[in-house]
Amino acid sequence: MQAVVPTRVIAGVVLPRQRTITLILVAGFALLTAAAAQIRIPLPLTPVPVTGQTFAVLLAGAALGRNAGAASQGLYLVLGLVFPFYAGGASGWTHATGATGGFLLGFIAAAWVVGALAERRQDRAVSTAVPAFLTGTAAIYLLGVPWLAHVLGVSWVRAVELGVAPFLFGDLLKIVLAGAVLPAAWKLTK
Numbered sequence: 001m002q003a004v005v006p007t008r009v010i011a012g013v014v015l016p017r018q019r020t021i022t023l024i025l026v027a028g029f030a031l032l033t034a035a036a037a038q039i040r041i042p043l044p045l046t047p048v049p050v051t052g053q054t055f056a057v058l059l060a061g062a063a064l065g066r067n068a069g070a071a072s073q074g075l076y077l078v079l080g081l082v083f084p085f086y087a088g089g090a091s092g093w094t095h096a097t098g099a100t101g102g103f104l105l106g107f108i109a110a111a112w113v114v115g116a117l118a119e120r121r122q123d124r125a126v127s128t129a130v131p132a133f134l135t136g137t138a139a140i141y142l143l144g145v146p147w148l149a150h151v152l153g154v155s156w157v158r159a160v161e162l163g164v165a166p167f168l169f170g171d172l173l174k175i176v177l178a179g180a181v182l183p184a185a186w187k188l189t190k
Contacts, residue, residue, distance in 0.1 A: 027054050029060035031071035033107070034085035042088075046162040047099040048148070051087045054140060057107045061114030062111050062123040062182050071110035077104050083098045102147020103163070106140035113139045128173040130179035137171050 043050060058110030061069035077096065080086045084093050086104075096104060113135035117123070123130040141164050149159035 007074040013149070016119065022064070024157065025064055026068050026072045026075060029064060029069070030075040030079060032056045033060065033073065033076040034079065034083075037085060037087045038089065040088045042165050046166055047152070048163050048167070049087050050143075050167060050170050052174075053087070053107065054137060054171060054180055057110050057140070058114055058136050058174070058178045061111035061116040061136060062129070062178070064111075064134070065119050066112045066115030072110050073107040073111045077108065078189075080104070081150060099148055099151050101151070103140055103144035104142035105147070108116055112138035114182065125183050126179050129182050130175055133178050135177040137175060145187035156176075 033056040036056040039052035041050040057073060062073045063069070064072060066132075069073055076085065080091055081093060081096055082091065084091045087100065114132055116124075117132035117135065122128040145159045145163050146164045148154075149156050152159065152162070155163070176181060
């Protein structure tokens with residue numbers, strides 16, 4: 001009697017179903033961040049463009065939790081070294097370590113922070129989601145500003161003028177939008 005050999009193996013057979021779904025979601029949010037990075041508006045007085053990335057980062061943390069959310073942004077950072085995934089289709093080590101490098105690292109921290117807060121159900125109502133997203137955005141700034149100051153050789157005050165001040169209004173809009181979208185999504189799943 002011959003043994004039957006399966007002609008194909010699906011990921012769910014090799015990996016537990018939950019892990020497979022998590023890996024797919026991590027990759028999906030890395031790609032969502034890459035797509036959001038292509039929404040790019042250069043500003044004349046700063047090397048940091050306005051992008052849609054922070055919206056994707058905040059949603060990744062809230063939707064995936066701290067570890068998978070951070071992993072999605074880590075994957076985004078790594079993929080951007082090879083593929084044109086960074087803002088405006090940029091890629092490579094030079095870009096990853098350039099003026100926006102600290103903000104890219106901040107994406108990982110922000111997704112982790114927002115994910116940790118989401119795991120404590122801080123993403124279920126606008127009144128708690130907005131502060132969680134504000135905290136995540138602060139994490140991006142906390143890593144981005146010192147890096148920007150170092151790369152440009154300017155003071156931290158000047159780095160705030162270049163890397164935070166021009167983006168406050170847009171980031172607040174993204175925070176409010178994410179803060180409204182996610183709780184609404186949770187209500188649909190009930």
